[in-house]
Amino acid sequence: MIFRQLFEPESSTYTYLFGNRETGEALLIDPVLEMVERDLEAVQELGLALAYTLETHIHADHVTSACRLRSLTGCKVAYPSMDDLPCADIGVSEMAPLSMGAISFHPLYTPGHTETHHCYLVDVPGAIRVFTGDALLIDGCGRTDFQGGDSAALYRSIHDKLFSLPADTLVFPAHDYQQRRVSTVAQERDRNARLGSGRSLADFQRIMSELDLPYPKRIDVAVPANRLCGDCPEEDYIRLQEPEGPSMQG
């Protein structure tokens, strides 16, 4: 198995690359439109072919490169099935994980940052990882004031679905604004300033209600674009529907 953590500095987004040497396939979690070239180069350098993109949620701070990557490589675009996006090839849910050979991406339904947010658990022997999107961040969490956000729901998602994972589960968030890259479930349970040891639901709701954050700069562009899997040009989409692209079948 191959694993890479990639960083996009404009929105401080981490994109995660998984590769399966046995099948020759690669998967990207939360790829960013501006980084298509870098991501494809990384996949190619590893001698792999991009097979899937997988989103944790409909992002408000950047546009996904999902459908751009599909145009360029014929990969399949996976989204939480709850998002009900016509542009997606695959809908994932807790009952419908995504597998790339022996590597399985188990969705965990974790509403609160957005209404349909999912984390992904990847349990490879000796290295269990959870990709927490904008639900759980290192010593923080995503905001809960847009897109059906709900601080009580986020508290429950994090406590019930993430803090109940094994202590050594590696936590890989979708963002960090201080260049931190990884944490563990034990670390966040112990010391997350908003959600860790000793923080009640009431504490968390108060903290979130007092954040006083600015209106998200890119939300009015990013959310509609992401509901179109990154807003592919129509000609790309039409090309993909044509019979000469058998690898594009969803």
Place this chain on the structure above:
Amino acid sequence: MIFRQLFEPESSTYTYLFGNRETGEALLIDPVLEMVERDLEAVQELGLALAYTLETHIHADHVTSACRLRSLTGCKVAYPSMDDLPCADIGVSEMAPLSMGAISFHPLYTPGHTETHHCYLVDVPGAIRVFTGDALLIDGCGRTDFQGGDSAALYRSIHDKLFSLPADTLVFPAHDYQQRRVSTVAQERDRNARLGSGRSLADFQRIMSELDLPYPKRIDVAVPANRLCGDCPEEDYIRLQEPEGPSMQG
């Protein structure tokens, strides 16, 4: 493969447990004397037998449980061969890694905190880890003013041996005093306040010379005890030499 990160709060020491399901063996990196019971319970709960203890260096802040564990389980005690300890069963070096079935512990000679300090690289597919002892800590490093410490040597060890590892290598230190548990090579290269991006050797030497740390509380007890692999009672040692203990042969 099984992996656990265990914490001892008195000296803020992380002990690392590796298990190999195929051989039924377990290994502990830097076990602490006061935590013998917890560590043996963890090994037993996993259905494993302790096969090895492995030390990064002669600790000054806690006493190892190495020879106590050997008395209790018949495990083998591994130390850097440079330490030249008569109490050790196995001497490891860059040329002599330690293997537990398919899991290999590759020593990296990293002097600077102590003269004979070693880190251990464990490269399992898709999850490369380095155990950095007291050389590289999260956003910090070990002190360099005792036991042959040398800040120029530590700077070179970290830059040449650790920062040259793949960016996604997980960094597991021997201590953290803020309950942080894991970092990566990329994170430390980017943001380690003493050694990261933009810090020259001269900067580092100045920082280390200005730390003004107190005399280590336990050094006068811990170092001599650790040079005896934790200062086993003589009767234990004698018992181990007797022919009825065939599993104790070094």
